[in-house]
Amino acid sequence: MSKSKNNKISNVLFAVFILLLLIPQTRQPIQVFLQKGLALFSPAVEDKSDQERLDTYQWNLTDLNGVSYDFKSAEGKxxxxxxxxxxxxxxxxxxxxxxxxxxxxxxxxxFLFVSNEDKAVIAAFLKKRGFNLPVHQPVSAVPEALNTSSIPRTLLIGKDGSIVIDKTGASNWNSDTVRETIDKLLLE
Incomplete structure (x- = not known):
């Protein structure tokens, strides 16, 4: 094939890809597919000297059934x-x-999966995908060390309140690194 024919095919494919991103029904599945490539990597464990410590456990949430959850009960876990x-x-x-x-x-x-979305939207999402997760919604202000402006943001906190992993963006949370880190934290 000639170079100009290859360029034309590439340009057409690129245009189709861009068009698919503009269509609302195809945009999200394409974005999820692309993000899954980024989610292949394990999050990094913070060096001990760089670990921020949670200074308060004052935070109230409710689950999707309206049951209250006091984050204070997670202290020491x-x-x-x-x-x-x-x-x-x-x-x-x-x-x-x-x-x-x-x-x-x-x-x-x-585990706390936290979302500000409508409970019915969250429940429908979980049901459609067959996920059984403890989703909560904040009722009070999020502690400053946990406050976020970007999602997803995931934090792994040790028993002493140290933020061992703080990752914004997609990641592989089922990795050996994360599992080994959790196993070490459980022994402390």
């Missing part, structure tokens, strides 16, 4: 908090790895 939304492609891309981690570590560590 290993906690994984994921801030996410159903409309967020990176959140959707990393969710399967978080579900696998949750399924293996529920009861061992405290």
């Amino acid at each position: 290993v906690v994984l908090i994921n801030f996410w939304a159903t409309w967020c492609p990176p959140c959707i891309a990393e969710m399967p790895s978080l579900v696998k981690l949750h399924d293996d570590y529920k009861g061992k560590i405290q």
Whole structure:
């Protein structure tokens, strides 16, 4: 094939790709697919000297059934908090790895999946994908160390309140690195 014919084919494919991104029904699946490539990588563990410490556990939430949850009850436990939304492609891309981690570590560590969206929207999202996760909504202000302006943001907090992993963006939460880190934190 000639170089100009290859260029034409490339240009047509690029134009089709851009067009698909402009169509609302195809935009999110394409974005999720692209984000899954980024979600192949494990999040980095913070160096001990760089770990921020949670200074307060004053935070109230409710689950999707309206049951109150006082974050103070998580003090002294290993906690994984994921801030996410159903409309967020990176959140959707990393969710399967978080579900696998949750399924293996529920009861061992405290999981909080936090979203500000309407409860019905969240419930429909979880049902459609077959996810059984403890989703909560904030009732009071988020502690400053956990406050976020970008999602997804996921934090792994040790028993002493140290933020061991603080990752914004899609990641592989079911990785050996994360599992080994959790296992070490559970032994402390």
